[in-house]
Amino acid sequence: MDIYFAGSIRGGRDDAALYRELIALLESHGTVLTEHVGTDGIEANEAAANLTDTDIYEQDLAWLRQTDVVVAEVTTPSLGVGYELGRAVAFEKPVCCLYRPDSPHELSAMIRGNDSVRVLEYDSPETVRPELEAFLERQG
Numbered sequence: 001m002d003i004y005f006a007g008s009i010r011g012g013r014d015d016a017a018l019y020r021e022l023i024a025l026l027e028s029h030g031t032v033l034t035e036h037v038g039t040d041g042i043e044a045n046e047a048a049a050n051l052t053d054t055d056i057y058e059q060d061l062a063w064l065r066q067t068d069v070v071v072a073e074v075t076t077p078s079l080g081v082g083y084e085l086g087r088a089v090a091f092e093k094p095v096c097c098l099y100r101p102d103s104p105h106e107l108s109a110m111i112r113g114n115d116s117v118r119v120l121e122y123d124s125p126e127t128v129r130p131e132l133e134a135f136l137e138r139q140g
């Protein structure tokens with residue numbers, strides 16, 4: 001199963017270590033197309049590879065079309081993640097959003113109010129693991 005993991009990059013990297021943990025969990029269920037979202041120094045790596053914003057957009061849209069499922073960590077608000085989620089819903093992909101309610105950022109109504117998006121509230125990767133795995137198994 002291909003899994004598109006979405007998480008904030010230019011929206012802020014406070015949760016980057018958490019993204020890495022979630023990606024590791026997801027990798028035991030399929031291929032994470034966007035493993036780079038968890039990497040430190042991601043933008044420097046992309047610049048070193050001479051990737052333009054257009055290259056990044058086109059690659060991510062191709063992966064979104066290809067993927068079987070989308071999992072997004074949405075606690076740190078990100079324009080890019082919101083855009084990806086809108087496109088994923090339009091492509092009729094199964095979408096699961098992970099949100100930590102102890103955050104100062106309230107989750108957007110455009111995510112929580114969308115019946116096509118499954119929102120799981122959680123504290124840590126370990127506590128969300130059973131529900132996340134059940135979601136993935138339903139898609140596989």
Ligand SMILES: O=c1[nH]c(=O)n([C@H]2C[C@H](O)[C@@H](COP(=O)(O)O)O2)cc1CO
Nearest residue numbers: 006007008009010011056078079080081
């Ligand atoms: O360098 C990048 N590489 C990349 O893959 N993205 C994609 C994947 C992430 O899920 C999402 C993050 O968007 P933003 O940078 O607006 O927070 O966009 C975004 C950027 C930078 O905007």
